[in-house]
Amino acid sequence: MRSVSVDLNHDASLLIDIPDALCERDKVKFTVHTKTTLSSFQKPDFSVPRQHEDFIWLHDTLVETEDYAGLIIPPAPPKPDFESPREKMHKLGEGEATMTKEEYTKMKQELEAEYLAVFKKTVQVHEVFLQRLSSHPNLSKDRNFQIFLEYDQDLTVRRKNAKEMFGGFFKNMVKSADEVLISGIKEVDDFFEQEKTFLLDYYSKIKDSTAKAEKMTRSHKNIADDYIHISATLNSLSADDTTILFVSVQKVEGRVASDQELKLTELLRYYMRDIQAAKDLLYRRARALVDYENSNKALDKARLKSKDIPQAEEHQQQCLQKFDKLSESGKKELTSFKGRRVVAFRKNLIEMAELEIKHAKVSTVVVYLVSSGLVWSQQLVTFK
């Protein structure tokens, strides 16, 4: 997961990590640890407990902040989802009577491993979110971000207040309108014209790929589970060699599934959300452009009527400034986003290919050893 977003957490002035987390029922409590040399913080080294909802609050407040309209706000971490292993655990419990003790134990172990993997993933995704913020020149200085890192009390009260204040304004707006809006405006800037076309198209493609990748890794997992059952049944038939083969094949398949999941699917999923964040930026800029155009119209009208001209002029200036600011900042953000994305893809694809090769080689060795053991034994049997 770390390779999904590269070059984070290198600036020693503000280092953030999540060294551990606790899972209570469904709620995950993250320990957010900060090490800083900045004087704006009260202590140089401290930790606070945070829940997922606190991260969402932080994300939303950043999104709602006018000043950051020209920035790509790092996507909020998804809610911890233990649904899959929990459901499987439930099914396992129901089917306990029908399987042997060994099969049950094996499956339970697998599920516990899956549970652990989900847990690790959610910790990492929350960590990356914070690290994106801390490595951003503007966002790292955000007051709410500091509160999030430092405030040693429960953030629940603040969260509730925030909800009342904003009412989830932006979020509740009809998001689908933004596509129409973005594609509808007359774009004067080539850069943004290209970006718009690219991002809209890329988003739909990457969303599709993410879904398909998820399905593929699920199939792999199913196969790995089948191998567990097979090896358990073979065990009760006392077929030793084959048990080992299938156990090791299962481990390899399971490993492939989790590695593919980790590398490719996570990569796709993360950048899908990141691209959505970039689209949000385009939306805000488009909104600003619309406002500017409207202010122009209003100024014309005012001039015609010879009424309230100074206010209209001022309003128009403000809109223009805002629009220009967004465009300038937006260009910077989108360019660095591009670079970031390419670097992350490169790293991930290399790691994925290397893992596939490694596992295939391991699998080859295992298969070779077992089969040569069997073949050799067969030769022994027939030898005179």
Add this chain to the structure above:
Amino acid sequence: MAASSDRIPPPFPATEEPGAGPSDMADGDSDEGEDIFSNPMAVSRGVSQPDNVNEEPPDLFSEEEASSTTVKSNGVHSDDDNDLFADEEAHVELSTDTPGSSARKELSTSSGPHPASSFTRSPAAMQPTSLEQLEEEESKDSFDVDVAVTNPEKIGDGMNAYVAYKVSTRTSLAMFRSKTFSVRRRYSDFLGLYEKLSVKQSLHGCIIPPPPEKSVVGMTKVKVGMDDPSSVEFVERRRAALERYLQRVVAHPSLLQDPDVREFLEKEELPRAVSTQALSGAGFLKMINKASDAVNKMTIKMNESDTWFEDKFQEVENEEQQLRKLQAVVDSLVNHRKELCGSTAVFAKSMAMLGNSEDNTALSRALSQLAEVEDKMEQLHQEQAASDFFIFAELLADYIRLLGAVRGCFDQRVRAWQRWQEAQSTLQKKREAEAKLLWANKPDKLQQAKEEITEWEARVTQHERDFDRIGMTVRKEVLRFEKEKAKDFRSQIVKYLEAMLQSQQRLVKFWEAFLPEAKAIA
């Protein structure tokens, strides 16, 4: 026999010293869970362990046979029961003498050592005999008859169409008309052969290999057209199953001698087997179950003086159950693998689209390459699925059928016992009748009664002999079956592994080709 000890297997990583011999004999039941590395080692160091074989669950790979040499083994029984590679023949005559003890124990009284495990067996005298035994058995086993079932061809059209297969035989045995020959046979011919053999041979306690089941659905599709992939798969599946069926039949020493088998292989035109209507999948199973029903309905429980049969029967039932379970999971594996094929293909297309969208040239190329790799992976998955199915799943299906046949022959033995008991009770009645007649003093009827008694005494003796004989045959058959099964499973697993090996090697190549593309991204 120094020669045999020269054939020590190439050293495996943690080869232990062979001097462990005598002390190991005190060991308890060797763990079935020995891994691959220790099994060949077990062979090389020839660890002897006592035969606590009663508690062992049936091992797909173990072959419980021991030589019947007269050499005393001072109570040490064959360790090779636990050894995957044990291969010592049983001579059944030995087994009937000692009632009440596990037949395996009896059969392995004198354990001829495994060739490469010779050096730890202290009685050096054991060694020569076992090798001779081995040679004897080798010649017994090589029948030198090879059969193949090939070239499925659809004959005719519509609902009367059928598939004809080419049955080729290659042999050096004199009883056949020539060295190589072939005939064309259809599925019902195979069923007809099975029926004929069952009727004749099962009475002797033979395990008759069963052919693949009828399939109305499968055949109807084929009759309609042979081109779609599921029909092709069906025909190939049936062809392979028929071939294995025939190979098992000719591998059986008694069945090979049967004139019906010869006729099946040689005769140009076979009369159409009509009674195979009854031998659908359900029908054949019914035949087996009829025998078991008769057994279950018995009011007199068979007094088993020899627990070998009871134990073995239980083993067979357990094994069948486990195989069915395994079959279900393997079916699930095959389906999931097919799903994986589908989802990989879909993903590959999606990746290609994403690659097209990508504006960074190098990354775009890499993503397109990734899409191609995933396409190749789909191909690999397809092949793996075929391997899963044709090698693994079909193996299980075969053995579930065969275990049914094994159960059948056990039931035949019980029927034989029944007949003997019935004859005995009839004899008893005749004797009582004679006694009554003596009392009543009717000389002419008495003569008839005496004749009947003599007749039934003969019958009783005959049935007793039949029962003993069938018992011996069943024993022999089961041991032979277990040996064949171990060999079969092993060779199929090897095949499966080789396919997997190929697949993994190709996988490595694909990803190694992709890696530079990924590295070229800038």
